[in-house]
Amino acid sequence: xxxxxxxNLLWFMGVVEDRRDPRKMxxxxxxxxxxxxxxxxxxxxxxxxxxxxxxxSYDINYKPPIEGSWVFGFFLDGADAQHPxxxxxxxxxxxxxxxxxxxxxxxxxANPHPVSSYQPDISRLARGEDIGETHVAGKFINxxxxxxxxxxxxxxxxxxxxPYNKVQETESGHVFEMDDTPGSERIxxxxxxxxxxxxxxxxxxxxxxIGDEVTIIEKNGKIMINGTADVVVKGTCNVTxxxxxxxxxxxxxxxxxxxxxxLNVAGGIYMNSGDIFSQKSSAIRQEAFLDNYNVFANxxxxxxxxxxxxxxxxxxxxxxAYANTDVRIESGANxxxxxxxxxxxxxxxxxxxxxxxxxxxxxxxxxxxxxFTTILNGVDVPRVKPSGKQPAFRPLFGNPPDRKFPIxxxxxxxxxxxxxxPPELWRDTHPLGEDE
Amino acid sequence: xxxxxxxxxxxxxxxATLNRYGELKKPAFDISDYISEISFTESIDSPLLFGEMTxxxxxxxxxxxxxxxxxxxxxxxxxxxxxxxxQQFLIYSLSDxxxxxxxxxxxxxxxxxxxxHFISTSKTVQKSYIDFTTKKMAQLIFDEFIVDxxxxxxxxxxxxxxxxxxxQTLVIPSLQPIQAINFLCRKSFSxxxxxxxxxxxQNREKFKMITHEEMxxxxxxxxxxxxxxxxxxxxGPADRDRAMNNITSFFIPNRLNTITEMNSGxxxxxxxxxxxxNKQYIHNIFKYKDSFQDYKHLSDTVRFPHxxxxxxxxxxxxxxxxxxxxxxxxxxxxxxxxxxxGPKVSxxxxxxxxxxxxxxxxxxDLFAGDVILLDIPQFxxxxxxxxxxxxxxxxxxxQTIKHYIKGKQYTSRLTIIKDxxxxxxxxxxxxxxxTAEGEV
Numbered sequence: 038x039x040x041x042x043x044x045n046l047l048w049f050m051g052v053v054e055d056r057r058d059p060r061k062m063x064x065x066x067x068x069x070x071x072x073x074x075x076x077x078x079x080x081x082x083x084x085x086x087x088x089x090x091x092x093x094s095y096d097i098n099y100k101p102p103i104e105g106s107w108v109f110g111f112f113l114d115g116a117d118a119q120h121p122x123x124x125x126x127x128x129x130x131x132x133x134x135x136x137x138x139x140x141x142x143x144x145x146x147a148n149p150h151p152v153s154s155y156q157p158d159i160s161r162l163a164r165g166e167d168i169g170e171t172h173v174a175g176k177f178i179n180x181x182x183x184x185x186x187x188x189x190x191x192x193x194x195x196x197x198x199x200p201y202n203k204v205q206e207t208e209s210g211h212v213f214e215m216d217d218t219p220g221s222e223r224i225x226x227x228x229x230x231x232x233x234x235x236x237x238x239x240x241x242x243x244x245x246x247i248g249d250e251v252t253i254i255e256k257n258g259k260i261m262i263n264g265t266a267d268v269v270v271k272g273t274c275n276v277t278x279x280x281x282x283x284x285x286x287x288x289x290x291x292x293x294x295x296x297x298x299x300l301n302v303a304g305g306i307y308m309n310s311g312d313i314f315s316q317k318s319s320a321i322r323q324e325a326f327l328d329n330y331n332v333f334a335n336x337x338x339x340x341x342x343x344x345x346x347x348x349x350x351x352x353x354x355x356x357x358a359y360a361n362t363d364v365r366i367e368s369g370a371n372x373x374x375x376x377x378x379x380x381x382x383x384x385x386x387x388x389x390x391x392x393x394x395x396x397x398x399x400x401x402x403x404x405x406x407x408x409f410t411t412i413l414n415g416v417d418v419p420r421v422k423p424s425g426k427q428p429a430f431r432p433l434f435g436n437p438p439d440r441k442f443p444i445x446x447x448x449x450x451x452x453x454x455x456x457x458x459p460p461e462l463w464r465d466t467h468p469l470g471e472d473e
Numbered sequence: 474x475x476x477x478x479x480x481x482x483x484x485x486x487x488x489a490t491l492n493r494y495g496e497l498k499k500p501a502f503d504i505s506d507y508i509s510e511i512s513f514t515e516s517i518d519s520p521l522l523f524g525e526m527t528x529x530x531x532x533x534x535x536x537x538x539x540x541x542x543x544x545x546x547x548x549x550x551x552x553x554x555x556x557x558x559x560q561q562f563l564i565y566s567l568s569d570x571x572x573x574x575x576x577x578x579x580x581x582x583x584x585x586x587x588x589x590h591f592i593s594t595s596k597t598v599q600k601s602y603i604d605f606t607t608k609k610m611a612q613l614i615f616d617e618f619i620v621d622x623x624x625x626x627x628x629x630x631x632x633x634x635x636x637x638x639x640x641q642t643l644v645i646p647s648l649q650p651i652q653a654i655n656f657l658c659r660k661s662f663s664x665x666x667x668x669x670x671x672x673x674x675q676n677r678e679k680f681k682m683i684t685h686e687e688m689x690x691x692x693x694x695x696x697x698x699x700x701x702x703x704x705x706x707x708x709g710p711a712d713r714d715r716a717m718n719n720i721t722s723f724f725i726p727n728r729l730n731t732i733t734e735m736n737s738g739x740x741x742x743x744x745x746x747x748x749x750x751n752k753q754y755i756h757n758i759f760k761y762k763d764s765f766q767d768y769k770h771l772s773d774t775v776r777f778p779h780x781x782x783x784x785x786x787x788x789x790x791x792x793x794x795x796x797x798x799x800x801x802x803x804x805x806x807x808x809x810x811x812x813x814x815g816p817k818v819s820x821x822x823x824x825x826x827x828x829x830x831x832x833x834x835x836x837x838d839l840f841a842g843d844v845i846l847l848d849i850p851q852f853x854x855x856x857x858x859x860x861x862x863x864x865x866x867x868x869x870x871x872q873t874i875k876h877y878i879k880g881k882q883y884t885s886r887l888t889i890i891k892d893x894x895x896x897x898x899x900x901x902x903x904x905x906x907x908t909a910e911g912e913v
Binding site: 062112120 | 599749750
């Protein structure tokens with residue numbers, strides 16, 4: 038009876054032949070020395086009773102021993118030997134070839150390192166031997182060198198010495214190391230694909246991801262880098278901010294774009310500078326497709342075409358220029374005024390027309406209506422009033438435009454008092470500026 | 474009917490030879506003239522026959538034969554009823570050698586055992602049996618590991634196995650064949666015999682793996698009747714026949730012991746079923762009182778061994794003195810240890826709780842596992858015909874027979890057992906009455 042057995046346990050040593058517990062509860066089938074035969078015909082593996090593990094570490098996240106492991110335990114029912122319990126694994130070193138046709142010879146189909154003679158069961162990483170057959174070699178081979186940038190992937194810090202490196206190595210090649218080797222303390226979490234996170238002895242951490250990485254933070258995320266940050270994206274970088282994006286740079290913000298720079302803004306664009314705002318491009322096109330285009334300068338506005346013309350078109354309205362002081366139009370060559378309608382020139386002072394020759398060509402009459410005298414070549418010409426009417430006042434320019442540019446209201450909020458007291462604005466080689 | 478010339482307890486050893494192992498076809502060495510006395514035992518508690526004989530050797534048999542402890546001992550003998558039995562044993566021990574007074578002979582003792590002992594102890598069963606009844610497993614093990622028709626053709630090579638209920642998958646864990654069948658006895662469940670109290674034993678007839686209930690069922694109808702009359706006088710053939718059914722001595726070593734009964738858990742026990750994987754811990758209180766009428770008893774009307782008040786006081790749920798842990802294997806639900814443990818423990822205890830040792834004249838048609846019917850008079854000081862003893866008379870199961878043959882005299886010492894005493898059947902006073910009533 039089991040009662041006798043429980044008080045007279047039958048101890049066993051054996052070899053794990055099957056760990057595929059149909060109940061997925063960590064049980065294994067063990068062929069026990071001196072209890073079961075090595076003939077799989079007499080006792081097929083599938084008839085061996087399932088051994089329940091006794092987990093001495095009290096950690097229920099128990100990893101069943103792989104096939105071929107030598108284990109130790111006892112039978113709850115004593116000599117009846119139908120209820121095995123597993124106490125632990127006995128590491129060793131296979132010195133003979135595995136013959137799976139016989140019992141006690143099970144080989145795991147999932148062993149990351151095929152069972153080879155004279156290789157202890159303890160991981161090479163823990164022993165610090167044959168490291169060329171471990172993931173460390175892969176790290177060296179696949180080390181990322183970035184000569185185009187100022188930094189590269191650090192060399193693997195593996196320098197383990199037995200018995201300081203505690204290794205958990207799974208059958209597919211996943212590795213978790215906690216290495217206490219003096220001077221080379223590390224923590225390494227390595228995926229079989231090559232992705233790893235390794236913390237070296239100085240605290241440097243290397244994350245290398247062979248596949249994609251997706252980071253999702255349900256709440257807030259904060260990153261602080263006290264030193265320099267280098268980010269290299271070799272593919273396209275897409276950044277989407279579903280709310281506001283605030284970028285504060287205490288120094289300069291330098292942006293290099295080797296292709297186009299497309300900036301699409303559904304609202305307004307407000308660019309404020311405490312110093313000069315300089316744009317330089319092979320060609321510049323600015324378009325206000327719905328409303329006005331306003332240019333305001335606290336001082337002068339200069340428009341210069343270095344090599345070609347300056348064209349100002351008003352497709353449906355008029356072109357007006359207003360100055361509180363003079364309006365000067367200078368031309369290095371000819372000056373043309375073409376009007377489809379009338380051309381009116383009015384001055385409250387004198388109008389001086391000076392030229393080598395003044396031609397008045399008209400298909401109609403030339404009407405001169407002086408208020409006072411008309412002197413031609415020193416001769417007083419009698420006043421002529423062919424229409425008999427007093428000349429009417431016809432303003433040429435109307436009222437001056439409103440000079441309140443939007444930028445003026447924004448300036449009031451800016452923290453840069455220098456804007457209201459700007460430094461000298463123009464230090465370019467503009468020829469007209471020199472005149473100023 | 475015996476021959477008129479035979480004395481009571483007559484026995485004639487017709488053949489007693491030694492053969493070297495593996496040389497059965499060669500002429501055997503006759504030791505019948507050497508044998509001073511011989512005894513051997515069969516028991517339902519023993520899987521094998523065993524015995525010893527004292528030899529008076531005046532020809533240096535020990536060294537000249539020589540005796541190496543591997544000889545096949547063949548014994549053929551005829552009893553009073555002219556029933557003949559041939560047995561084969563294996564010599565395994567020579568001891569207690571004493572030289573005779575004139576230094577012209579030597580006494581010594583040879584011990585022998587069924588040859589299956591040697592077969593069994595030299596083999597181990599390490600084998601899986603998948604979805605078989607334990608009966609089938611036992612048969613396979615017996616055929617493969619125990620039978621040896623070549624070297625022991627006159628030994629018992631047959632086994633009678635009672636049906637068992639349910640199939641199981643078991644891995645025999647490196648047991649000797651006899652141990653393996655005993656192991657199967659412990660695992661066997663019988664839906665017919667609720668005790669599941671299987672015994673594996675060998676008597677002079679054959680091997681058997683049956684419950685005590687089966688023994689009672691099959692043997693009770695042909696039970697041999699014995700009476701106890703120490704003053705019987707043998708004056709003619711009829712007296713000799715009557716004497717062959719007379720008990721010559723009588724001893725009651727065990728009648729009852731309540732403390733042992735309590736400690737054994739026979740009356741009440743707790744079979745604690747532990748299912749580790751399913752984290753279940755189930756108490757199964759077994760009370761013999763609730764089920765004793767479900768078992769086949771030697772007597773058809775049995776009396777519960779204790780009064781109701783005593784039972785309530787000392788065999789209630791609070792008085793569980795014995796618990797048995799069993800481990801449930803949900804994948805092997807046919808292993809009905811919960812249903813086996815309590816009944817087996819109780820039945821085995823009560824079957825042995827009352828035993829008598831009697832001595833009778835030897836006969837070859839009485840075997841361990843048989844049922845006999847006793848007619849014991851009441852031990853009381855009365856004049857005239859005495860009433861039948863209420864508890865000692867009736868059916869008994871032969872647990873053990875120790876056979877003694879000395880010269881032409883054959884006696885048997887029996888240990889007979891009874892499970893429960895019969896109920897009060899006043900007015901029944903003779904074996905004939907008891908038989909007629911289907912008692913006791």
